[in-house]
Amino acid sequence: MDNYAVDKELLMEESLEKIMELLxxxxxxxxxxxxxxxxxxxxxxxxxxIIDDSGIQMAVIMFRLLPKDxxxxxxxxxxxxxxxxxxxxxxxxxxxxxxxxMDFDDKIDILExxxxxxxxxxxxxxxxxxxxxxxxxxxxxxxxxxSLMTPEYISLQKKWTVRQAxxxxxxxxxxxxxxxxxxxxxxxxxxxxxxxxxxxxISDDDTRIMDIMVTDYIYExxxxxxxxxxxxxxxxxxxxxxxxxxxHRLVGIITFDDVMDVMEDEATEDIERMNGVIxxxxxxxxxxxxxxxxxxxxxxxxLIILMIAYIFTGRIxxxxxxxxxxxxxxxxxxxxxxxxxxxxxxxxxxxIIRGLATDEVDTGDALKVLWKxxxxxxxxxxxxxxxxxxxxxxxxxxxNPGIAMTVCASMLFIVIIAKVIxxxxxxxxxxxxxxxxxxxxxxxxxxxxxxxxxxxxxMAMTFLPI
Amino acid sequence: MDNYAVDKELLMEESLEKIMELLxxxxxxxxxxxxxxxxxxxxxxxxxxIIDDSGIQMAVIMFRLLPKDxxxxxxxxxxxxxxxxxxxxxxxxxxxxxxxxMDFDDKIDILExxxxxxxxxxxxxxxxxxxxxxxxxxxxxxxxxxSLMTPEYISLQKKWTVRQAxxxxxxxxxxxxxxxxxxxxxxxxxxxxxxxxxxxxISDDDTRIMDIMVTDYIYExxxxxxxxxxxxxxxxxxxxxxxxxxxHRLVGIITFDDVMDVMEDEATEDIERMNGVIxxxxxxxxxxxxxxxxxxxxxxxxLIILMIAYIFTGRIxxxxxxxxxxxxxxxxxxxxxxxxxxxxxxxxxxxIIRGLATDEVDTGDALKVLWKxxxxxxxxxxxxxxxxxxxxxxxxxxxNPGIAMTVCASMLFIVIIAKVIxxxxxxxxxxxxxxxxxxxxxxxxxxxxxxxxxxxxxMAMTFLPI
Numbered sequence: 001m002d003n004y005a006v007d008k009e010l011l012m013e014e015s016l017e018k019i020m021e022l023l024x025x026x027x028x029x030x031x032x033x034x035x036x037x038x039x040x041x042x043x044x045x046x047x048x049x050i051i052d053d054s055g056i057q058m059a060v061i062m063f064r065l066l067p068k069d070x071x072x073x074x075x076x077x078x079x080x081x082x083x084x085x086x087x088x089x090x091x092x093x094x095x096x097x098x099x100x101x102m103d104f105d106d107k108i109d110i111l112e113x114x115x116x117x118x119x120x121x122x123x124x125x126x127x128x129x130x131x132x133x134x135x136x137x138x139x140x141x142x143x144x145x146x147s148l149m150t151p152e153y154i155s156l157q158k159k160w161t162v163r164q165a166x167x168x169x170x171x172x173x174x175x176x177x178x179x180x181x182x183x184x185x186x187x188x189x190x191x192x193x194x195x196x197x198x199x200x201x202i203s204d205d206d207t208r209i210m211d212i213m214v215t216d217y218i219y220e221x222x223x224x225x226x227x228x229x230x231x232x233x234x235x236x237x238x239x240x241x242x243x244x245x246x247x248h249r250l251v252g253i254i255t256f257d258d259v260m261d262v263m264e265d266e267a268t269e270d271i272e273r274m275n276g277v278i279x280x281x282x283x284x285x286x287x288x289x290x291x292x293x294x295x296x297x298x299x300x301x302x303l304i305i306l307m308i309a310y311i312f313t314g315r316i317x318x319x320x321x322x323x324x325x326x327x328x329x330x331x332x333x334x335x336x337x338x339x340x341x342x343x344x345x346x347x348x349x350x351x352i353i354r355g356l357a358t359d360e361v362d363t364g365d366a367l368k369v370l371w372k373x374x375x376x377x378x379x380x381x382x383x384x385x386x387x388x389x390x391x392x393x394x395x396x397x398x399x400n401p402g403i404a405m406t407v408c409a410s411m412l413f414i415v416i417i418a419k420v421i422x423x424x425x426x427x428x429x430x431x432x433x434x435x436x437x438x439x440x441x442x443x444x445x446x447x448x449x450x451x452x453x454x455x456x457x458x459m460a461m462t463f464l465p466i
Numbered sequence: 467m468d469n470y471a472v473d474k475e476l477l478m479e480e481s482l483e484k485i486m487e488l489l490x491x492x493x494x495x496x497x498x499x500x501x502x503x504x505x506x507x508x509x510x511x512x513x514x515x516i517i518d519d520s521g522i523q524m525a526v527i528m529f530r531l532l533p534k535d536x537x538x539x540x541x542x543x544x545x546x547x548x549x550x551x552x553x554x555x556x557x558x559x560x561x562x563x564x565x566x567x568m569d570f571d572d573k574i575d576i577l578e579x580x581x582x583x584x585x586x587x588x589x590x591x592x593x594x595x596x597x598x599x600x601x602x603x604x605x606x607x608x609x610x611x612x613s614l615m616t617p618e619y620i621s622l623q624k625k626w627t628v629r630q631a632x633x634x635x636x637x638x639x640x641x642x643x644x645x646x647x648x649x650x651x652x653x654x655x656x657x658x659x660x661x662x663x664x665x666x667x668i669s670d671d672d673t674r675i676m677d678i679m680v681t682d683y684i685y686e687x688x689x690x691x692x693x694x695x696x697x698x699x700x701x702x703x704x705x706x707x708x709x710x711x712x713x714h715r716l717v718g719i720i721t722f723d724d725v726m727d728v729m730e731d732e733a734t735e736d737i738e739r740m741n742g743v744i745x746x747x748x749x750x751x752x753x754x755x756x757x758x759x760x761x762x763x764x765x766x767x768x769l770i771i772l773m774i775a776y777i778f779t780g781r782i783x784x785x786x787x788x789x790x791x792x793x794x795x796x797x798x799x800x801x802x803x804x805x806x807x808x809x810x811x812x813x814x815x816x817x818i819i820r821g822l823a824t825d826e827v828d829t830g831d832a833l834k835v836l837w838k839x840x841x842x843x844x845x846x847x848x849x850x851x852x853x854x855x856x857x858x859x860x861x862x863x864x865x866n867p868g869i870a871m872t873v874c875a876s877m878l879f880i881v882i883i884a885k886v887i888x889x890x891x892x893x894x895x896x897x898x899x900x901x902x903x904x905x906x907x908x909x910x911x912x913x914x915x916x917x918x919x920x921x922x923x924x925m926a927m928t929f930l931p932i
Contacts, residue, residue, distance in 0.1 A: 039682065041702055170668045179664045180646055180705075197663060198645045202636045216505060234730065236507055237723035239646075239705065256722055257703035263726070264700065267733040268820050271740070275816035275907065276809055286826030287817050292838060296845040299813045303806060303850060310802035311861060317798040318862075328791045332783040335804060335915050336776035340769060342808075343742055343908045347765045350741035351753050354734050360752030372758060379762040384769060395777060396784075441741065441907070442809045449801050 012042060016049055023050070023058055032065040040070060044077035051082060060089040072101040080113035081289060087118055096125040105150035105258065108137045112147075137252075145229050146222035148262065149243045149252030154182040158192065158210040162203045169197070181240045183250055184213050191219065191242055191250040219244055222251060226262045231359075233259045273437040274353060276302035302442050309446040313453060320457045323466040329398060330460055333407045334453070340384065340411065341418040341452040342445035348373055348422030349444045353436045356426060363431045366424070373423045377416035385411045405463040410456045417455070418448040478508060482515055489520055489528075498531040506539035513540065517548060526555040538567040546579035547755055553584055562591040571616035571724065574603045578613075603718075611695050612688035614728065615709045615718030620648040624658065624676040628669045635663070647706045649716055650679050657685065657708055657716040685710055688717060692728045697825075699725045739903040740819060742768035768908050775912040779919060786923045789932040795864060796926055799873045800919070806850065806877065807884040807918040808911035814839055814888030815910045819902045822892060829897045832890070839889045843882035851877045871929040876922045883921070884914040 015034050022031035035043050043066070051059045063071060063086060075083060075098050087095055099107055099122050111119050111134065123131050133151060140146025154172055156165050169179060182200070184193040193213030203212055219242045220229050232241060233256060240255045272279060277298050281290075290298075317324070324330060352369065355361030361369065385408040392404045422444050426436035460466060481500050488497035501509050509532070517525040529537060529552060541549060541564050553561055565573055565588050577585050577600065589597050599617060606612025620638055622631050635645060648666070650659040659679030669678050685708045686695050698707060699722060706721045738745060743764050747756075756764075783790070790796060818835065821827030827835065851874040858870045888910050892902035926932060 039702075166667060173668055174664075179667075197667065198640075201632060201645075201663065201667065202639055234726050236505075237726070239722075256705075256726075260700050260703070260722075260726075260729070263729055263733075264824060267729075267737075268824065271733075271737055271820055272816060274737070275740070275812050277813050277816060286824070287821040288827060288831060288834060288838075292841045292845065295838070295842045296849075299810070299842070300846055300849060302813075303809060303846065304853065306805060306809060307802060307850060307853060307857070310805060311857065313801045313805075314798040314862065317801070318795075321794050321797070324797060325791050325794045328787050329784075331787070331790060331797055331800075332780040334797075334800065335779045335783070335919070336773060338801060338804070339772060339776060339779075339808075339908075339912060339915060342805075342911070343769060343772060344765070346741050346907070347743050347768075350738060350743060354737055355753040358730060358734065358752075361754060365754060368754060372754075372761070375758045376761045376765070379758065380766055380769065383762075383766060384773060387770065387773060391773070391777065396780065441812070442805075445808070446805060449805060453801070 012038070012046065016046055019046065019050070020053060023054055023062075028061060028065055032062060035062065035066070036070070040073035041077050043070070043074045047074065047078065048082060051085070056082075056085045056089060060086060064090070064094075068097070069101065072098050076102055076106040076110075079286075079289075080110070081285075083110055084114060084118075087114060092121060092125070095122060099126070103150065104133075104137075104152050105148070108134065108147070111138060112142075140222060143226045144222060145220040145224040145226065145243050145254060146252075148226055148229060148254045148258050149222075150178060150255070151252045152178050153240075153242075153250075153253045154179055155250070156182050156184050156195065156209050158184050158186070158208070158213065160209045161205060162200050162207045162209070162212070163205040165195070165200055165209055166205075169200075178240070178253065178255060181238070181242075181253070183242055183253070184209055185250055188247075189249045191244055191248060193217070194242065217242065220254065221245070227266050229254060230259050230262045230266060234263075270353075270357060270437045273435070274350065274439075274441055276440045276442040278302070302440055306442050306446050309443075309450070313446070313450050316450060316453045316457070320460075323457070323460065326466055327403070327460070327464055329400070329403055330406070330456070332396075333403075334456065337407070337410055337414055337456055338449045338452045341414040341448040342441075344377070344380065344415050345418040345422030345444040345448040346441040348376075348419045349426055349439065349441060352423050352426045353439070356430050356436050361427075363427050366427050369423050369427065370420065373419040374416060377419035378412075380419075381412035381415035384415060385409070402464040406456070406459045409463070410452070410459045413455050413459075414448070414452045417451055421448055421451065478504070478512065482512055485512065485516070486519060489516070489524055494527055494531055498528060501528065501532070502536070506536060507543050509536070509540045510543035513544065514548060517551070522548075522551045522555060526552060530556070530560075534563070535567065538564050542568055542572040542576075545752075545755075546576070547751075549576055550580055550584075553580060558587060558591070561588060565592070569616065570599075570603075570618050571614075574600065574613075577604060578608075606688060609692045610688060611686040611690040611692065611709050611720060612718070614692055614695060614720045614724050615688075616644060616721070617718045618644050619706075619708075619716075619719045620645055621716070622648050622650050622661065622675050624650050624652070624674070624679065626675045627671065628666050628673045628675070628678070629671040631661070631666055631675055632671075635666075644706070644719065644721060647704070647708075647719070649708055649719070650675055651716055654713075655715045657710055657714060659683070660708065683708065686720065687711070693732050695720060696725050696728045696732060700729075736819075736823060736903045739901070740816065740905075740907055742906045742908040744768070768906055772908050772912050775909075775916075779912070779916050782916060782919045782923070786926075789923070789926065792932055793869070793926065793930055795866070795869055796872070796922070798862075799869075800922065803873070803876055803880055803922055804915045804918045807880040807914040808907075810843070810846065810881050811884040811888030811910040811914040812907035814842075814885045815892055815905065815907060818889050818892045819905070822896050822902050827893075829893050832893050835889050835893065836886065839885040840882060843885035844878075846885075847878035847881035850881060851875070868930040872922070872925045875929070876918070876925045879921050879925075880914070880918045883917055887914055887917065 019031045019034050035046060047059050047062065050062060066074060152174060154169055180197045182195045183191060184195065186192050193215045194217045195209060195213045199212055218232055218236055222243055222245055240253045242250055243252045243254060245251050278301060279298055281294060352361060388411055389404055389408050392398050392407060425439055425444060429436045429439050485497045485500050501512060513525050516528060532540060618640060620635055646663045648661045649657060652658050659681045660683045661675060661679045665678055684698055684702050688709055688711055706719045708716055709718045709720060711717050744767060745764055747760060818827060854877055855870055855874050858864050858873060891905055891910060895902045895905050
């Protein structure tokens with residue numbers, strides 16, 4: 001067992017209780033000392049608990065008592081809602097201090113979330129050159145490489161020696177993740193090469209940068225979609241990637257830690273889309289922070305589309321109504337056949353959509369996939385048909401071979417066809433350059449429902465005297 | 467647009483065509499030169515295309531023509547199936563060379579996939595001390611921190627100066643991602659602190675390591691689940707985390723690039739589970755590499771469980787058969803009501819399961835979630851009911867207020883109850899410490915199907931003379 005993690009969780013719970021007691025007794029300094037046992041990420045977690053429990057005012061009191069540099073780090077780790085709440089409670093001077101100390105990319109993230117009047121107030125207190133840069137960064141499209149990058153990077157001259165480079169790095173005194181890759185630019189600010197800090201450290205002091213820099217590096221452009229950026233990080237395993245503009249001038253870098261968040265957000269988006277939820281606000285807000293109205297709005301489109309699709313399913317049943325009323329027992333097996341078809345389809349669709357997302361499958365594999373799913377469907381269909389025959393005969397006690405044959409033959413064909421539909425639709429959607437995750441399992445289910453009913457009724461007419 | 471990515475893709479396609487032509491003309495050296503325009507990751511991609519197109523023999527010819535060090539890098543980037551294929555085609559001496567040059571963690575990954583006789587052959591040619599270490603690493607449970615880590619890290623003495631440390635690092639000459647964090651151990655090999663390379667570079671040469679090392683670092687234990695490791699990386703944003711044994715001795719480190727793969731695998735596993743696919747082999751194999759039988763085996767369990775669940779749905783319908791045959795029009799709306807209920811349930815379940823996975827929701831929020839879903843369900847239910855009334859009256863032309871009321875009232879209740887079921891089941895499963903993703907949307911659908919039918923028939927008895 002991971003005793004460390006368990007211990008730490010217990011420890012933090014105890015600390016939280018202690019802090020809550022101290023806050024009730026107005027022992028703010030003792031409460032602060034308890035908080036300071038932890039690192040910034042954990043303090044941010046504890047502060048959120050304080051907000052939930054004792055309200056924002058109490059949290060702001062604690063926040064103000066933190067050492068200045070810790071408070072900046074903690075602020076950067078808070079969710080944006082809590083950041084806005086804190087900004088509303090503290091003075092302009094305090095806001096200016098926090099903003100000034102914060103890493104550039106965190107600053108941009110926060111400014112994107114704050115209300116316009118607060119942003120204006122902050123920008124008023126920012127030096128003009130930085131204000132220009134902030135405005136440029138705020139203008140990159142959301143979800144683009146530009147919105148992920150930071151302009152804080154180490155830039156070197158190609159004629160420098162390793163010694164000069166290391167001295168330069170020492171002087172810049174930057175934080176860890178932005179310092180491990182250094183960038184070499186020509187006089188026109190064009191990126192011409194990269195050198196890792198590891199390479200600098202293991203090279204001789206008098207080596208020229210131009211002799212150790214890598215020139216066939218991977219890079220991104222400002223408008224690249226963040227999903228493609230994340231794919232490059234996964235593929236090449238780099239710590240940071242440079243971002244260039246149209247003239248190949250270096251405008252910023254993206255570090256791996258920002259990409260981890262992107263990967264999580266993109267996985268969430270895919271999972272939600274596949275299950276019929278579309279986040280119209282495209283927000284990073286959690287479930288609890290999204291309003292009831294927004295939740296309803298995100299979920300209604302697919303439900304309405306499906307309702308329309310079910311008009312056709314209804315028509316199929318209506319056209320078969322007279323026969324159905326003659327052998328009313330058939331109705332009892334409809335939910336199972338439709339449900340199994342829908343599940344078979346969404347199993348196949350899930351595997352293909354995920355395969356496309358992780359580049360294990362591509363549209364060129366369509367025939368291979370088709371043949372595979374037909375065989376998988378046949379195996380599953382035969383197994384389920386045999387089980388069903390037993391169920392109908394022994395459990396339901398329906399000793400009517402016509403009905404049993406109708407259900408079992410339907411089951412076999414429904415499973416195979418649902419597998420084919422579920423696997424082919426995502427490939428078709430990918431082929432026409434749309435996001436396969438947008439297909440959504442509900443759509444696969446409704447198509448396979450209609451197919452399932454048609455097959456069922458066709459089998460009924462084959463095996464039953466109707 | 468991301469012209470770079472597009473350009474690069476085109477460029478690689480052109481190169482591939484050129485290589486294929488050169489291979490046909492047996493111009494192997496020219497083909498190799500074309501390959502060498504790319505980095506190891508891309509060469510591995512191209513080599514896979516060659517395997518698909520011209521077979522493994524041709525790929526091995528190209529592989530052998532690569533410069534030795536490149537061939538090792540390329541080998542490490544190939545999927546395990548292709549690695550095994552290549553190992554089967556090359557000499558023991560070549561295998562030994564590749565294994566010897568490879569990073570330790572890549573070596574372990576490959577040994578885990580190779581057939582036992584090949585592994586034995588490789589281990590025979592490995593020095594005894596390393597063989598012992600390899601065997602230790604091969605024994606860590608799959609999916610544990612131990613199986614992710616590498617024993618290649620920089621270890622420093624606390625009494626050293628920064629100058630001594632940097633000289634030591636220079637001598638070790640290790641690859642990039644393992645060098646950025648250095649580890650300080652006491653005489654008993656216990657981990658006592660960490661220092662980042664960035665800190666070393668910006669510190670004065672005569673500073674003692676003990677004065678700049680961080681002692682409240684985050685660490686993992688060998689048996690920690692890889693998912694928890696990934697969570698810590700996401701939470702704290704570090705490049706590497708140390709792994710210790712029970713005695714707090716440093717046994718290895720995990721670097722961020724290995725964790726990115728874990729994040730992707732875990733997301734895939736969650737997505738598959740939620741849609742009723744269980745990967746029994748727990749393999750990292752892609753869709754196309756899994757056999758038809760294995761695919762069938764992975765998908766059958768949920769389908770069989772659901773078939774059993776649908777026995778109850780069948781019973782509900784059977785008990786209502788006589789009434790149903792009197793108002794046979796009711797059957798036409800069954801698929802829509804069940805389908806909408808299932809989709810509403812899985813929308814809610816998806817959001818809650820994902821919220822739990824990303825720590826945005828926890829079991830303590832159950833009441834908040836319940837109240838939220840009831841309100842969301844009411845809004846959606848009212849909208850869909852009104853639309854349905856219109857559909858029944860104007861599109862279907864069923865001018866029977868009893869049927870219209872039955873369908874619309876059912877819709878409202880089904881949506882609300884499906885939302886409640888879909889959101890509460892994952893929270894209950896989490897509460898009893900199981901993986902909520904295991905619930906699977908198919909299960910939610912089958913429960914909501916049974917509920918939907920019960921509500922529908924209850925409404926029919928209320929609004930219709932049956």
